[in-house]
Amino acid sequence: MRKFDLELGVGLFMIVGIICLGYLTIKLGKMEVLGDKGYEVQAVFSNSGGLKTGSSVMIAGVEVGRVKHIVLDDYEARVVINLPIGLKIQEDAIASVKTKGLIGEKYIEITPGGSEKIIVPGGKIRETQSAIDIEQLISNYVFGKL
Amino acid sequence: MGFKLFLSGIVFLFLSTVIQDQALAGKPTDSIRKTTDKIIGIVSDPDLKETDKRKEKDLLIRKAVDEIFDWREMSRRTLARHWRKRTEQEIKEFIDLFGKLLERTYLDKVEGYSGEEVLYKGEAVDGDYGVVKIMIITKKETEISVFYRMKKKGDDWFVYDISVGGVSLINNYRTQFNSIIVRSSFKKLMKKLKAKVEE
Numbered sequence: 001m002r003k004f005d006l007e008l009g010v011g012l013f014m015i016v017g018i019i020c021l022g023y024l025t026i027k028l029g030k031m032e033v034l035g036d037k038g039y040e041v042q043a044v045f046s047n048s049g050g051l052k053t054g055s056s057v058m059i060a061g062v063e064v065g066r067v068k069h070i071v072l073d074d075y076e077a078r079v080v081i082n083l084p085i086g087l088k089i090q091e092d093a094i095a096s097v098k099t100k101g102l103i104g105e106k107y108i109e110i111t112p113g114g115s116e117k118i119i120v121p122g123g124k125i126r127e128t129q130s131a132i133d134i135e136q137l138i139s140n141y142v143f144g145k146l
Numbered sequence: 147m148g149f150k151l152f153l154s155g156i157v158f159l160f161l162s163t164v165i166q167d168q169a170l171a172g173k174p175t176d177s178i179r180k181t182t183d184k185i186i187g188i189v190s191d192p193d194l195k196e197t198d199k200r201k202e203k204d205l206l207i208r209k210a211v212d213e214i215f216d217w218r219e220m221s222r223r224t225l226a227r228h229w230r231k232r233t234e235q236e237i238k239e240f241i242d243l244f245g246k247l248l249e250r251t252y253l254d255k256v257e258g259y260s261g262e263e264v265l266y267k268g269e270a271v272d273g274d275y276g277v278v279k280i281m282i283i284t285k286k287e288t289e290i291s292v293f294y295r296m297k298k299k300g301d302d303w304f305v306y307d308i309s310v311g312g313v314s315l316i317n318n319y320r321t322q323f324n325s326i327i328v329r330s331s332f333k334k335l336m337k338k339l340k341a342k343v344e345e
Binding site: 092 | 222223225226227228229230272275295307309311312313314316317320321324
């Protein structure tokens with residue numbers, strides 16, 4: 001009987017351990033299990049500058065959503081982002097790919113517009129600004145000087 | 147007989163490419179091309195080169211630009227969420243000042259024109275919205291890509307945003323104006339704009 005109690009204890013400990021591990025994996029890996037809350041909108045960029053699935057979407061520096069996936073479509077980057085349901089994005093909002101710091105990771109910044117039309121779930125942010133290629137800027141500057 | 151057929155074949159082929167070419171360059175490109183040619187005509191007009199003709203030249207350029215720029219739409223997009231809080235009077239004043247500000251920036255660039263080449267890189271139309279892509283090649287062989295974002299109104303297309311080298315004009319001013327309005331007030335923004343325009 002005593003032996004059985006010990007085995008039960010170890011088993012329970014293992015199960016709790018696995019649950020904790022699973023929780024940490026989901027939390028740290030920023031995965032979503034029970035379906036996404038929120039809605040999706042698309043934005044097409046001519047250069048996504050290395051944006052990744054899971055990159056942040058910010059408004060006024062506040063993280064409001066994440067990049068759900070990115071596909072190449074006609075040599076342009078079609079980015080699908082996930083936004084919370086209560087957040088309204090105006091039809092003339094501008095989505096731009098920005099860099100945290102000078103060489104930090106990429107994120108999408110949305111500057112809200114003033115239109116009365118709101119982008120519906122599954123809709124598209126028409127106004128986009130691609131990542132600024134700093135190397136290109138430097139080379140333009142260098143070769144422009146010739 | 148065979149030769150005749152061959153010849154008419156070539157003529158047909160030639161004609162169809164010409165027609166296709168015209169079909170490819172749609173209305174948005176046409177209106178941009180028209181205005182660009184008009185402005186280039188004005189700045190390279192030897193009669194208007196003298197300094198005392200400067201006012202006249204500026205006026206002509208402004209007129210050409212007015213035909214294709216939708217100032218109200220541009221102002222609305224620039225003020226974004228602050229637009230709806232403005233009275234009709236404030237809106238009128240803002241459109242006037244913002245137009246003048248762009249005119250200053252734009253005219254300075256245009257007046258430095260010295261035979262840069264303008265290439266039309268195509269357009270993309272999606273419903274009532276379109277983008278016209280052009281490439282300006284400077285004398286130093288630097289390429290500058292310019293996108294004109296246009297909106298259809300009735301039968302004509304009007305510019306509401308310009309991106310130069312991937313940087314949107316509206317986004318630039320929207321961020322700047324928003325931070326001025328949030329930090330101080332709309333009145334302060336108008337004061338700053340006035341000072342800048344009168345500089």
